[in-house]
Amino acid sequence: MQETLAVALQGLVKRFGTKVAVNNVHLEIPQGTCYGLVGPNGAGKTTTLSMLTGMLRPDMGNAYVFGQDVWSDTAAAKRQLGIMPEADQLFNRLTGLQLLVYSGMLRGMKRDVATERAHDLLQAFDLQGDASKLVVDYSAGMTKKIALATAMIHAPKILVLDEPFESVDPVSSANIRDILQTYVRAGGTVIVSSHVMGLVEKICTHVAVIAHGQVLASGTVAQVADGMDLEERFFSLVGGRHESQGFAWLGGVGEQPVQDEAAQDESGFESTQNVPAQNAVQQ
Numbered sequence: 001m002q003e004t005l006a007v008a009l010q011g012l013v014k015r016f017g018t019k020v021a022v023n024n025v026h027l028e029i030p031q032g033t034c035y036g037l038v039g040p041n042g043a044g045k046t047t048t049l050s051m052l053t054g055m056l057r058p059d060m061g062n063a064y065v066f067g068q069d070v071w072s073d074t075a076a077a078k079r080q081l082g083i084m085p086e087a088d089q090l091f092n093r094l095t096g097l098q099l100l101v102y103s104g105m106l107r108g109m110k111r112d113v114a115t116e117r118a119h120d121l122l123q124a125f126d127l128q129g130d131a132s133k134l135v136v137d138y139s140a141g142m143t144k145k146i147a148l149a150t151a152m153i154h155a156p157k158i159l160v161l162d163e164p165f166e167s168v169d170p171v172s173s174a175n176i177r178d179i180l181q182t183y184v185r186a187g188g189t190v191i192v193s194s195h196v197m198g199l200v201e202k203i204c205t206h207v208a209v210i211a212h213g214q215v216l217a218s219g220t221v222a223q224v225a226d227g228m229d230l231e232e233r234f235f236s237l238v239g240g241r242h243e244s245q246g247f248a249w250l251g252g253v254g255e256q257p258v259q260d261e262a263a264q265d266e267s268g269f270e271s272t273q274n275v276p277a278q279n280a281v282q283q
């Protein structure tokens, strides 16, 4: 049977000035998969996801959501997507409960349905005790969880999550993993960017390794790992590992700074440590 593609990216290119952030990315994400995007810092993951979610127009190429061209009808594509906002994009002067209900109503849900789902989500994310607290007063991990909940309230077909487990405690992480796995089993599709390889191995069925704006490998986790541990495979694809450099000056209990006669160092800054007391204290 032909698998349904939740997402297809075809030849995506994005430049920022002379920097080519995304360089001809092709990717096919089947429905009902948890698809990890992994890559070093600055690889182009967020830029790729932004072009998929209708936030950033590609210079070249196309992004499709269930066959619908994202950039010819952005609103229609967005209806299928649950996008986890960054912490600074949240209306953080609302309480957790208010934020969820508001997010649901923005997506066209009736208040009572949104409220019922909001309570379900607060419970699932271990936030029911903080439902009446302002989001601005949430910790980093709590903020991640409420952001993920806002992406889920309208029951989207595809969830797009940028680093969803950052700062989240291990118990909450395991609970979120369970929620995502249940969602995938029910036919939902999760696209998740992460640096935590162990986590990707645990929750993702598929993975794409991205570096310098290009896809270096993609497929099921087993195909990409190619018989290796995924992290080892990642290092072999991406490179960049080097011998650890012991910084002699980072000793902790190493040498004490030398009290130099000269009050100026090579950079031309005056060292307060060496300033004679009569100069340091104006009398």
Ligand SMILES: Nc1ncnc2c1ncn2[C@@H]1O[C@H](COP(=O)(O)OP(=O)(O)OP(=O)(O)O)[C@@H](O)[C@H]1O
Binding pocket: 016, 019, 020, 021, 039, 040, 041, 042, 043, 044, 045, 046, 047, 048
């Ligand atoms: N708005 C922008 N203006 C200029 N350069 C940008 C902009 N957004 C991203 N870039 C550059 O594009 C490249 C890819 O960035 P991107 O944020 O997509 O990487 P990433 O893989 O998500 O990185 P990380 O894992 O560190 O979050 C980087 O070199 C980044 O500096």
